Amino acid sequence: MSARKASTRWTAPFLAAAVALIPGTAYAAGGDTPGGNLGKQQTTATRQDKNLGVHTKVQTTVEGSPKSTKTGTLTPTNSNWDPPACWYEPAYTPKQIEAAVKAIRTFKVFGIGDLVGGVFDSYFKEGHPYKNYNLDKQGEGQFWAAAVNEKRKDEPEAKACNKLPFWVAKGEPAKERLAVSPRILAEYAYDQIPVPDTEITMTPKGETKVNLPTWVWLDKAKFKKISVTASLPGTDLSATTTAKPVSLKLNPGTSDAETYPASGECPIGDDGRIGKPRAKGTPADTDPPCGVRYLRSSGDASYELGATITWQVTWKSTTEPGGELPPGEFGATQDVVVREIQSVNR
Known part of the structure; x- marks a missing residue:
């Protein structure tokens, strides 16, 4: 096994554990500055999955919702099927990833910020697998990250999306089984039917x-x-x-x-x-x-x-x-x- 493949193999789980030590700085996918439009929500989500995951940007609208009555959620008759607990979706620009790592470095207790930031730099900056946060590709794609179905965040399946953010070029499909798709959106909507x-x-x-x-x-x-x-x-x-x-x-x-x-x-x-x-x-x-x-x-x-x-x-x-x-x-x-x-x- 090459040194680069070995590095990629251990980097993701190590980062996941290391980020868990830092009490919460995250950047919203809606802007290149701390907070953005979804800052508070993303901070919560990022701390949940420990892999720079994001609060989903998926939006839902309801037609035909019953008025002035209590509602509930459907239970699938097929006991072997459930709506998705997590998926990957477009989340970070190169500048946002860079800003997130810089923010992590500001956590100075026991030097953890520099330690974790260094490991993130290895993944996003130093060619293992990305170089300089893909800043030269700004506007040409996004890093996709894990998002969790809030209704199912405590289920074991919610931990299936355990990869760190990965790059997807604009106009190209994400080569990932759990990448968001119309089918996944349809299954997510199933969970929202009132x-x-x-x-x-x-x-x-x-x-x-x-x-x-x-x-x-x-x-x-x-x-x-x-x-x-x-x-x-x-x-x-x-x-x-x-x-x-x-x-x-x-x-x-x-x-x-x-x-x-x-x-x-x-x-x-x-x-x-x-x-x-x-x-x-x-x-x-x-x-x-x-x-x-x-x-x-x-x-x-x-x-x-x-x-x-x-x-x-x-x-x-x-x-x-x-x-x-x-x-x-x-x-x-x-x-x-x-x-x-x-x-x-x-």
């Missing part, structure tokens, strides 16, 4: 009778398609992820019950509604299109009726064809009191 609380409406409300069908439906106004667009400013990278409710799964909370339909899965109708209210005058024993019939009283307690909506998720981009992402689920439970039907003997 699905409404799965609050069902029932007839009868809150309390029902043994063997009496309870009708269940969802508020059509709240359960509509929701889209989130994730984009990276300064690039042509953008993706839109859309979630559409397709079915409602009912779990009565007891084996002493029957569901309508028998599978407990209520599909979305042609009118966009899941289930429907019981019309006035409908006989009490009429089977609902979506609902539950309890066969035993809940006594002094109640049953927890679980309601979980399955959302179909797709994505598209202006630069890639897009496609499907794993369906997502979001659910809640409601207490249902079940009483015996009282009869009067004369």
